[in-house]
Amino acid sequence: MAKTFAEKLLARKAGLAEVEPGQIVTVKPEHLLTHDNTAAIIGKIESDLEKYGVASPELSVIVLDHVVPAANEKIATNHKKIREFVKKFNIKHFYDAGEGICHQVVIEKGHAVPGTIVVGSDSHTCSYGALGVFSTGVDRTEAAALMLTGETWLKVPQSIKISLSGDFPTGVSAKDLILQIIGDVRADGANYCSVEFHGELDKLSLDDRITISNMGVEMGAKIAIFPVDDLAANYLNSIGVEYTSYENIWSDPDANYLKEFEYDLSKISPVVSKPHTVDNVASVTEVLGTEIQQCFLGTCTNGRLRDFEVAASILKGKKITPSLRFIVLPASRSIFNEAIRRGYIETLSEAGAIVLPTGCGPCLGAHQGVLAPGEVCLSTANRNFKGRMGCKDAEIYLASPETVAVSALYGKITDPRSEL
Amino acid sequence: MSETNRVWKYGNDINTDMLFPGKYTYTCSTADEIIPHLLEDLDPDFANNVKSGDLILAGKNFGCGSSREQPALGLRAVGIDAVIAKSYARIFYRAAINQGLLLIECPQAVDAYREGDDVELNLDQGEIIIAGKTYTFPTLPEEILAIREAGGLLEYTRKKLEQKK
Numbered sequence: 338m339a340k341t342f343a344e345k346l347l348a349r350k351a352g353l354a355e356v357e358p359g360q361i362v363t364v365k366p367e368h369l370l371t372h373d374n375t376a377a378i379i380g381k382i383e384s385d386l387e388k389y390g391v392a393s394p395e396l397s398v399i400v401l402d403h404v405v406p407a408a409n410e411k412i413a414t415n416h417k418k419i420r421e422f423v424k425k426f427n428i429k430h431f432y433d434a435g436e437g438i439c440h441q442v443v444i445e446k447g448h449a450v451p452g453t454i455v456v457g458s459d460s461h462t463c464s465y466g467a468l469g470v471f472s473t474g475v476d477r478t479e480a481a482a483l484m485l486t487g488e489t490w491l492k493v494p495q496s497i498k499i500s501l502s503g504d505f506p507t508g509v510s511a512k513d514l515i516l517q518i519i520g521d522v523r524a525d526g527a528n529y530c531s532v533e534f535h536g537e538l539d540k541l542s543l544d545d546r547i548t549i550s551n552m553g554v555e556m557g558a559k560i561a562i563f564p565v566d567d568l569a570a571n572y573l574n575s576i577g578v579e580y581t582s583y584e585n586i587w588s589d590p591d592a593n594y595l596k597e598f599e600y601d602l603s604k605i606s607p608v609v610s611k612p613h614t615v616d617n618v619a620s621v622t623e624v625l626g627t628e629i630q631q632c633f634l635g636t637c638t639n640g641r642l643r644d645f646e647v648a649a650s651i652l653k654g655k656k657i658t659p660s661l662r663f664i665v666l667p668a669s670r671s672i673f674n675e676a677i678r679r680g681y682i683e684t685l686s687e688a689g690a691i692v693l694p695t696g697c698g699p700c701l702g703a704h705q706g707v708l709a710p711g712e713v714c715l716s717t718a719n720r721n722f723k724g725r726m727g728c729k730d731a732e733i734y735l736a737s738p739e740t741v742a743v744s745a746l747y748g749k750i751t752d753p754r755s756e757l
Numbered sequence: 758m759s760e761t762n763r764v765w766k767y768g769n770d771i772n773t774d775m776l777f778p779g780k781y782t783y784t785c786s787t788a789d790e791i792i793p794h795l796l797e798d799l800d801p802d803f804a805n806n807v808k809s810g811d812l813i814l815a816g817k818n819f820g821c822g823s824s825r826e827q828p829a830l831g832l833r834a835v836g837i838d839a840v841i842a843k844s845y846a847r848i849f850y851r852a853a854i855n856q857g858l859l860l861i862e863c864p865q866a867v868d869a870y871r872e873g874d875d876v877e878l879n880l881d882q883g884e885i886i887i888a889g890k891t892y893t894f895p896t897l898p899e900e901i902l903a904i905r906e907a908g909g910l911l912e913y914t915r916k917k918l919e920q921k922k
C-alpha cells in the first residue's frame with residue numbers, strides 16, 4: 338500500500354513492516370535538543386542521573402541561546418549548572434552562548450540528518466523538516482525521561498499535502514507564503530498532522546524552506562517536511578553530512594492524504610499576522626500606515642543570510658526613521674560572520690539598526706527589546722501572542738524581512754513592493 | 758464517578774502564553790513558582806480562587822503555542838480534575854499526559870454546558886454528565902493510560918528503569 342513520509346519513516350524506526358495513522362510506536366530518536374531549559378530538565382532527574390546516568394552521551398544536543406548572555410543571576414546560575422552537567426556526563430554536542438539559536442545550530446553542525454528523528458524541548462524543533470528530518474517538539478518532562486531512557490512514543494500522524502508551483506513576485510518571500518498558508522489552514526488546521534511540501538520546490542532556497550518548516554507548529558503540525566532534493570543534499574554534503582550517510586525517504590506518489598492544498602507562488606502577495614494570533618492574516622495593504630515603534634529582524638524563522646541580504650539591500654545608503662528602534666540579530670555566529678564579511682552588518686548599523694549578539698534576543702520577551710504598554714512591534718518572528726515580547730499591553734505584527742526592513746524607513750507598516 | 762466543583766470556562770485557541778506567560782519560563786519551574794502566575798493574562802481570578810477538584814472547559818486548540826510544560830504542571834498541581842475541550846494542540850497534549858493531567862476531548866459537552874450546570878465525570882466509561890445528559894468521549898490508548906496510572910512520565914520511567922536493573 339502507498340505510504341506517506343511519516344508512515345514510512347516511523348515504520349522503519351519502530352522496526353515494523355508498516356504502520357497506520359493513529360498507531361502508537363516506540364522509537365529511539367537520533368537526537369534530543371534542549372536549550373536553556375536543560376537546567377530545569379536535569380533538575381527533575383538529579384537523583385535518577387546519579388543512579389542511572391544518561392542513556393547516551395551522543396543523544397543530547399544542548400545549545401544555550403534563549404537568554405544569552407545571561408540577563409540575571411538566576412539565568413547565569415542555570416547556564417552554569419548546564420555546563421557542569423555537560424562535563425560530568427560527557428555530553429558530546431554542547432554549544433555555549435554565542436554559537437546561535439538552537440535550531441540554526443542543529444542544522445549547521447550537521448545534527449539534522451535526513452531520515453532521522455530529532456525531538457526537542459522546543460516547539461520550533463519542526464524546523465529541520467526542511468532537510469527531511471522527522472523533527473518535533475516535546476515538553477521538558479519528556480526530555481528528562483528521554484535523557485534517561487533514550488526512547489519515547491509517537492503517534493503515527495495523518496498527512497496533509499501542500500503542492501507549490503511558480504516563483505515569488507518581487508518583494509514577496511517564503512515568510513509571506515507560510516503566513517498565507519497558516520491563515521488558510523488556521524492555527525489548529527494541521528493539528529497532530531505531518532505536513533508535506535510537494536511540487537516545484539527549486540525556487541525555494543534552503544533558507545526559505547527552513548522558514549516554512551519552522552512555522553509548521555503554528556498550524557498545529559507535528560512535522561513540516563520537504564523532500565531531500567539536490568539542493569538540500571548538496572548543502573548537507575558541504576557541511577560534512579555525506580550523500581551516502583543517510584537514507585532518503587519520501588512518500589509514495591499515490592499516498593493517502595487528509596487534505597490537499599495548492600499554492601502558486603506568483604499569486605502570493607505581502608501579508609502580515611495581526612495581533613494576537615498567527616492565523617490572523619491580512620494583506621499588508623489592509624494595515625498600511627499602522628504606526629510602529631520597533632522593528633525586529635531575526636529569530637529562528639528569519640535570521641538567516643538571505644534575510645540579512647534582503648534587509649541590507651533595502652536599507653543601503655538610507656536611514657531608518659529616528660522614532661523607531663530597529664533590532665537585528667543573526668541566527669548564528671556563522672551567519673553573523675558571513676554578514677560581516679559581506680558588509681550587511683555595516684549597512685544595517687549605518688542605517689540606524691541596533692545589532693544584537695546571536696541568540697533568541699527579544700523573541701520571547703525575556704530581555705533585549707521588551708516592549709512597553711501601547712507599543713507596536715513589526716517582527717520577522719513566528720509568534721505574536723499577547724505578552725510574547727514581555728508586555729501584555731503591546732502588539733506584535735508578523736511579517737517578512739522585506740516588509741520589516743521597508744517599514745523601518747517610515748515608522749509605519751509599508752508595502753515592500755513600493756520600494757523594490 | 759466524581760462530582761466536581763467549580764467549572765472555569767474559556768474560549769478557542771487558548772495559547773500557552775495565556776496559560777503561563779513566557780517571560781517566566783526560565784525563572785519558574787516548580788509548582789510553587791508556577792501557581793501564582795497560572796492564567797495570569799487570561800483570567801487574573803483563576804490563580805487566587807481555583808480549588809482542587811475544579812474543571813476547565815474550553816474551545817478548540819487548547820494549549821497551542823510554546824512547548825512549555827508549566828501550564829500542564831501547574832494545572833495538575835492545583836488539583837484541576839480534568840480539562841474538557843473541543844480539541845488540543847499536540848505538545849500540550851503530551852505535556853498533560855506526562856504530568857498526569859487528564860485531558861478530555863468532547864466538543865458536544867463543551868457546547869452543551871451552561872453556567873451553573875452540574876458536571877460529573879465517569880472516567881472508566883468515558884462519560885461526562887452535564888445537567889443530567891450524558892456525553893461520551895474516547896478512552897485513552899493503553900500505552901498512554903499506563904503513564905497516567907503511574908502518576909506521570911517520570912514515575913513511569915523510574916519504574917521501567919528499576920525493572921531493567
Ligand code: SF4
Binds near residue numbers: 438439440
Ligand atoms: S528565536 Fe524565538 S521562536 Fe526561535 S527558538 Fe528562540 S525563542 Fe523560540
